[in-house]
Amino acid sequence: MEGYDLAMACAKALSEKKAEDIVLINVSEQTVVCSYFVIASGKSTTQVRALGDNVEEQLKKKYDIAPVRSEGMREGRWGVLDYGDVVVQIFNEESRKFYYLERLWDSGGNIQHYENDDK
Numbered sequence: 001m002e003g004y005d006l007a008m009a010c011a012k013a014l015s016e017k018k019a020e021d022i023v024l025i026n027v028s029e030q031t032v033v034c035s036y037f038v039i040a041s042g043k044s045t046t047q048v049r050a051l052g053d054n055v056e057e058q059l060k061k062k063y064d065i066a067p068v069r070s071e072g073m074r075e076g077r078w079g080v081l082d083y084g085d086v087v088v089q090i091f092n093e094e095s096r097k098f099y100y101l102e103r104l105w106d107s108g109g110n111i112q113h114y115e116n117d118d119k
Contacts, residue, residue, distance in 0.1 A: 001063055003028075006086045007036040011114040013058040014040045017051050019090070022114035025105050037105060038088045041096045045076025051090050052079045059083070 001009065007024045014022050019040035028035040042048035052073040059065045065083065073079035078095045081088040089101065102111060 001065065003035045003085050006065070006083060007038050008114075009059060009063065010038045010055055010081075010083070010086060010088050011040075012116070013055040014038070014051055014088075014090070015114065015116040016058070017047070017054045019047075019051050020093075021096075023102060024112045024114060025102065026110040026112075027105055029110070030105065030107060034082075034085055034087045036086045037101065038086060039091070039096075039101055040088075041091050041093055042076075043093065045092060048076040048079055048090050048092050049073055052081060052088075055081055055088055055090075 011022050011024060019042060022038070022040040025037040025039065026035065027037055040051060042051050052070070056067060067081040067083050069082040071080045077092050078099070079090045091099070
């Protein structure tokens with residue numbers, strides 16, 4: 001699984017646990033680190049941890065994919081799951097506003113807001 005499909009699978013797992021403001025950012029033209037960032041918010045540190053746990057569980061269960069690296073999830077303010085081609089960043093509301101990564105990576109037309117079609 002690569003790029004966009006992996007990013008969508010991550011977004012879906014986030015949506016299942018009621019993440020807010022889920023966005024996919026195609027950064028393939030801006031960096032060699034990865035192709036997509038998936039960014040989402042949780043209302044509390046507990047929810048941020050639960051969101052990260054669900055992404056890990058769902059991707060392992062459905063696709064047998066585990067993150068290469070995981071940072072900050074236990075603190076629940078800003079957690080990162082690195083899946084190589086996709087980097088998932090989950091923030092609490094305050095940290096999301098402070099870092100505002102969408103502004104840093106927006107190159108016009110490369111940001112997609114995730115909408116769950118299952119609703």
